[in-house]
Amino acid sequence: MFLWTDPDVEVIVVDNGSSDETLTELPNKYPSVKLINAKEDSGFGAGCNLGAEAALGEYLFFLNPDTLVSQGALRELISPLEFDPSIGMTTPKILQLDHPTRINTCGNDVHLSGLALCRGMNEEARKFTLTEDVNSISGAAFAIKKDYFFELGAFDPVFFLYVEDTDLSLRCLLNGKRIVYVPNSVIYHDYKLTFGPKKIYYQERNRNYMLQKLFSKNTLHSLAPVLCVADFMTWGFCILHGKREIQNKLDAKKWLRENQAQIMQRRETVIKSQKVPDARVVTLLGWKIDFKQTVSPFPAFFLNSFFSPLYYCLKKWIG
Structure with a gap:
């Protein structure tokens, strides 16, 4: 160590x-x-x-x-x-x-x-x-x-x-x-990029849980186009990788639906320590996704060519 x-x-x-x-x-x-x-x-x-x-x-x-x-x-x-x-x-x-x-x-x-x-x-x-x-x-x-x-x-x-x-x-x-x-x-x-049997489930569940917990409804509404594109993108990944990943995505959405009360309780805890508007923090977030970190170079080139300009425009639209 x-x-x-x-x-x-x-x-x-x-x-x-x-x-x-x-x-x-x-x-x-x-x-x-x-x-x-x-x-x-x-x-x-x-x-x-x-x-x-x-x-x-x-x-x-x-x-x-x-x-x-x-x-x-x-x-x-x-x-x-x-x-x-x-x-x-x-x-x-x-x-x-x-x-x-x-x-x-x-x-x-x-x-x-x-x-x-x-x-x-x-x-x-x-x-x-x-x-x-x-x-x-x-x-x-x-x-x-x-x-x-x-x-x-x-x-x-x-x-x-x-x-x-x-x-x-x-x-x-x-x-x-x-x-x-x-x-x-x-x-x-000793870093290795791997996709275990439950990785997509935890990543999708946790990413959306985090956003709902940390950001107000107004901020989430302004991010809606970005989140819809991300959802489309992750659905595409799951469909291409078969039944297991599709089920992981569905299970993540189910958990989010069934745990809204817990998420809102956590949201109240975040608000107590919050000193900066979440809209200001959103301005610090990036619009680029380096797809080479998740897929091989050839598909990464096309994914970057499509999604990078799209996310750039959405970032400008959000402000």
């Missing part, structure tokens, strides 16, 4: 219902590591929340288990949080572990539809050298003050899998804080 770390760092590992030897081997190999046994897999966000609650430090650094941390990365990531109160979260330059000269992500790009993509994916590692604001952290590695993490409401455990980092990021922006990309903090991530 660690290529390098500072001696005063408290390391907490949450075992989220694993079936391997983590619970028996980790204490013997790394006795200084605090191990939390979640006993069952309650999801990515809930597991992270357990670790955050147990942490004693002022700052939290969330890290996926399939990562390596370069020397000084943690100090670089924490430093902006120490000296600039306008910053809510920081996110590092994440490189691909098996191709370290290539970028995995330099903070994520959140699209108007709620889709989040890796910023700079497969670009050369020497690029993206400026410290700059982004509209989302990557859940693979990011830093935040512990008090502020819980002030925002921590990770929403309803998501279970996928979109938690986007949701937390947008709540940070709605709270009036900035998210800053720190290029001198370098992490290596």
Whole structure:
């Protein structure tokens, strides 16, 4: 997990219902590591929340288990949080572990539809050298003050899998804080794009749940053309990939219909911490979708040629 770390760092590992030897081997190999046994897999966000609650430090650094941390990365990531109160979260330059000269992500790009993509994916590692604001952290590695993490409401455990980092990021922006990309903090991530049996279900359910939870009805109405195009696009993907993905899409819509009361309760919680109009946050969201991150280059070219101009026009129309 660690290529390098500072001696005063408290390391907490949450075992989220694993079936391997983590619970028996980790204490013997790394006795200084605090191990939390979640006993069952309650999801990515809930597991992270357990670790955050147990942490004693002022700052939290969330890290996926399939990562390596370069020397000084943690100090670089924490430093902006120490000296600039306008910053809510920081996110590092994440490189691909098996191709370290290539970028995995330099903070994520959140699209108007709620889709989040890796910023700079497969670009050369020497690029993206400026410290700059982004509209989302990557859940693979990011830093935040512990008090502020819980002030925002921590990770929403309803998501279970996928979109938690986007949701937390947008709540940070709605709270009036900035998210800053720190290029001198370098992490290596064993990133693989896969489509498991339930990925489409969780991504579609969670993306729409997030939008309904975070944004007012007026904002959602203004985004309606964008969301309709995104729905058309994802339906096309599901139809092309067969019965399983069609069922996943239908199940996601069913969950959203059946859980409107819960979504509205969560909406009330978001409103309590909101300091910036959600319409202003929408202006920070992008109109481009890099389809090369989801499909092979040939169809990606045609998808980009059609959808990019369409989303650009919709972005201008929304204002």
